[in-house]
Every structure is written in C-alpha cells, then in structure tokens.
Amino acid sequence: MVLKKTEQELRLVAVPLCAGIACATARGMTQGWNESMLFSGFLFGAVVGVVFGIPLLLRSHANGASSNGRNLLNSLIQTLAAWLLAGASLKYLPLAIGFGIALWLLFSATVYGIERLYDGSDETQKVTRGWVFSVPLSGALTLGGAAALFLPGTDDSAPAFILMFMIGGLLSMLVGWPVLWLTERYLQSPLRYIVGGMITGLLIWVFCALPNLVDAVTTSPAKPFVWPMSFSHGAMVFVFIGTVAGSLCTAINSCYGFLRRRDL
Known part of the structure; x- marks a missing residue:
C-alpha cells in the first residue's frame, strides 16, 4: 500500500483522537459521566494512542500490512495497554476487549x-515523514523552551x-496535524508552516478560553456582556508561540530536506 502524503497527517491524528474518545x-x-472523568479519560486515551497507536500504525504502513485485521490488532493492543x-x-478485561473492537470500528x-x-486524487505521491514529525517536535520544543525561560x-x-x-x-x-493538512492542501508558500503555527496557536487559545467566553456571552439584565480579562492579550501570546513553533518547524523541514538531498 502506498500511503498518500495528503492522508498521512489526518490518519495520524485519528489515532490519538479515536483512542481518547474510546477511553473517555x-x-x-x-x-461516572462528569467533566473531570471525561477529560481525564480522553487525555489518558490520547497519550496511549500517541505512545502505542501511532508507532503501530507507522509500522503497519512501513511493512505494507495496513488492513482491517492489522488495525483490529493495533486497537486491541492499545486498549489492553490502557487496561494494564x-x-x-480482571473485572474490566472484557470491557477492555470490547472497547478495543469499538476503537477499531x-x-x-x-x-x-x-x-x-x-477519491480521484494523485496516489503516486509517497509519504515524506520528516515534515509530519517536525510539527509535534517544534511544538514540544517551543512550549518546553518557554517553560525553561520562565x-x-x-x-x-x-x-x-x-x-x-x-x-x-x-x-x-x-x-497541528489537521492544520498541517489544510496548509499543505491550500498553501504552497515557504512560509506556510509559520501560517499553520499561527492558526494552531489561535485554535488552542480558543479551546482554552471557550469556557470563559461562553460564560461571558451568557448575559442577563443583571449581568451585561463583558469580555474576559486579558482575552485579546492571551490570544496574542498563543499566536506568538505558534509563530515561533512554525518558524522552528520550517527550519527543521529545511534541515531534513537538505540532508535527504545530500544523501541522494
């Protein structure tokens, strides 16, 4: 199986996303169905998907063994790892196996x-994994570096x-991977990863600030609408972090492309 480059990032993000939904x-x-349990379950499942699911998926594609049977095995491995x-x-072992099948579906x-x-797009373009891995690496280095600076x-x-x-x-x-799909699909500029980083930072900020924004727009005669404190300043900080991450991603991609051309 030749995996199309345009599908790669969406397939990869589907792994932790589906695992997070299943565990939640x-x-x-x-x-219990409460916000704390659902959030912690989703986070736990997403981490399991990243640690176990993504390597299993990439190994299946590398071996040309991507099939329904292999995907079922990968899903069962993820849920059993989460169970462990x-x-x-032992009380929850049947539930883990059942959710492994549900995760596969x-x-x-x-x-x-x-x-x-x-459907109908060019399927001859093979995957170049460097630009896929550079997105989480640049985001991790940027946030980690910011924490070390503070x-x-x-x-x-x-x-x-x-x-x-x-x-x-x-x-x-x-x-970042879904945003990467959009930027790779619609932009050809060398600065597209910086644009993607800015969009990613803004989306993360929207998710973080959404509860405060919903509370602000829930107005009443005794409670007029007031923008959350430092709302716009927080957005600027996240966009700046995304810009730094996008610049780092561009640099990593350039180094990766240079090394590949030198080896050819």
Whole structure:
C-alpha cells in the first residue's frame, strides 16, 4: 500500500483522537459521566494512542500490512495497554476487549471518511515523514523552551520543561496535524508552516478560553456582556508561540530536506 502524503497527517491524528474518545467513554461508563472523568479519560486515551497507536500504525504502513485485521490488532493492543496502565483489573478485561473492537470500528470509520476526501486524487505521491514529525517536535520544543525561560535556574525548570514538552507535542498532534493538512492542501508558500503555527496557536487559545467566553456571552439584565480579562492579550501570546513553533518547524523541514538531498 502506498500511503498518500495528503492522508498521512489526518490518519495520524485519528489515532490519538479515536483512542481518547474510546477511553473517555469507557471511563464515563465505569466511573461516572462528569467533566473531570471525561477529560481525564480522553487525555489518558490520547497519550496511549500517541505512545502505542501511532508507532503501530507507522509500522503497519512501513511493512505494507495496513488492513482491517492489522488495525483490529493495533486497537486491541492499545486498549489492553490502557487496561494494564489503569491497574489490570480482571473485572474490566472484557470491557477492555470490547472497547478495543469499538476503537477499531471508530478508527476504520474515520479512515474511511479520510479516504473519501481524496477519491480521484494523485496516489503516486509517497509519504515524506520528516515534515509530519517536525510539527509535534517544534511544538514540544517551543512550549518546553518557554517553560525553561520562565523558570530559569530553579529546581522546577527541568520538570517544567519535560511536562510542557509533552503537552506541546500532544497539542501539536491533536491540533497541528489537521492544520498541517489544510496548509499543505491550500498553501504552497515557504512560509506556510509559520501560517499553520499561527492558526494552531489561535485554535488552542480558543479551546482554552471557550469556557470563559461562553460564560461571558451568557448575559442577563443583571449581568451585561463583558469580555474576559486579558482575552485579546492571551490570544496574542498563543499566536506568538505558534509563530515561533512554525518558524522552528520550517527550519527543521529545511534541515531534513537538505540532508535527504545530500544523501541522494
């Protein structure tokens, strides 16, 4: 199977996204349908998808073994890994296997939708993985570097760098890869990754600030509309961080392309 370059980033983001939805649903069924459980379940599932699901998917594509059977096996491995990490209770083993099948169905439906987007498009363009990996790497380095700059010379700087490095990488996968799909599809400018970084930063800010914005627009005669404090300033900070990440992504891609041309 030759994987089209335009499909790669959407397939990759589908892995942690579907795993997050499956784990959030499982946690809601077992521990209650509340915001805390759903969010922690989604985050846990997304991390499992990144650590286990994405390597399994890439290995399947590299071996030319991408099939429904292989995707089912990959989904079961992810849910069993989540079951082990959550405590490996025999009580929930049948549930883990059931959600492995549900994860496979959800991922298969998502991939089917992605493939339908590209019916009739050029399928001869092979995947170049450098630009896909540079997105989470640049986001991780940018947020980790920002944390290290704000906490210089303290005992908390190294843990903060590691934590923000992981958060930046995960956010770049969940938000940056779909934005990468848009920029690769509609922009050909060398600055397209910087534009993509700015859009990614703005989208992350919208997700973070959405609860405050919803609360602000819920007005009443006794509560007029007031913009959340530092709303626009926060957006500018996130766009700036996205610009830095996009610039770093452009530099990584340039280095990767230079090394590939030199090896040819």
